[in-house]
Amino acid sequence: MSSDEQARLGQLRDEIDRVDREIMDLISKRAECAQEVARVKMEAHPGEDVFFYRPEREAQVLRRIKESNPGPLSGEEMARLFREIMSACLALEKPMHIAFLGPLGTFTQAAALKHFGHSVVSVPLPAIDAVFREVESGAAHYGVVPVENSTEGMINHTLDMFMSSPLKICGEVQLRIHHHLMVSPKHKDEEIIRIYSHQQSFAQCRQWLDTHRYGIERVTVSSNAEAARRAAEEPGTAAIAGDMAAELYGLEVLAASIEDRPDNTTRFLIIGREEVPASGNDKSSILVSMRNKPGALYQLLEPFHKHGLSLTRIETRPSPSGTWAYVFYIDFEGHVEDEQVSRVLSEIDEEAVELKRLGSYPIGVL
């Protein structure tokens, strides 16, 4: 290294050290403000269940950061940094217990960390209904469950849980899903005779498997983290799973991003016990059952058209009790506090056998 280069780097690193100290002082000031916010909330609601996590406020903060970011870091990158700062500030107020479809290393865990940041207590559970129960009982503050995949469609188990659960949808988060074929470095010289994965992951990589690993036995297991765990132990096996599972079980990636569609994305819902106030850019979800008669679907959709509300999804599910002919799961833009939304809902209510409001929540920011 030339002495000129050394001198220049020395100056720049001194500058970086100075900036780091300033950032640290400012983050500490921000954390003290969050602690003060917690005191104010507790004083205002003595003896009550205080909601420290404010999804609408977090969405507003992250949106503002993205919009006002001067660069050169991208808006997404800057928002991710602030996501972690807010997560640490919230943990000072109250550490959040987040239940999710486990085990550790699943895409649902990755979605939970993307949404809440890393300063949370992770509660991996073996099934979607167990996540609902954990939040319903109050053992976890919030839950994270997958609801739809861009390649494979809806996750019906999650939709069906809302028919009986009192929980509300408090948020959504989308995750680009990259699947990798992975093996244990201990067994990598052996011929692969079996591949483990979750049924959804097999479906999302079907064409790649048919082209590149045709004829190898495919064994479906409960999650792709479980697939990675098995591949780590059993010689002659591989797993299809994501980065977190590869890291957790020390597997080596043989073929990366083998999903058939490059835009393969899963949407996850955040479930909780309380309703979320409007954030300024929100979505709502409802379950509606209509009488089995001609024009029922038209009657259901007409108020949305009349009041100019955009539907983002409509799904039909079979009724759990024989009394409902159809159950429609509907997502649309807007918040129940909006006048048009409350008009649409009361018009639907007049025609429906049952209307269940699942919640209004900020449109995913990250």
Ligand SMILES: O=C(O)C(=O)C[C@]1(C(=O)O)C=C[C@@H](O)C=C1
């Ligand atoms: O504004 C609040 O209510 C806070 O508690 C502060 C704060 C933050 O760090 O900005 C922390 C947690 C909440 O989820 C939202 C925002």
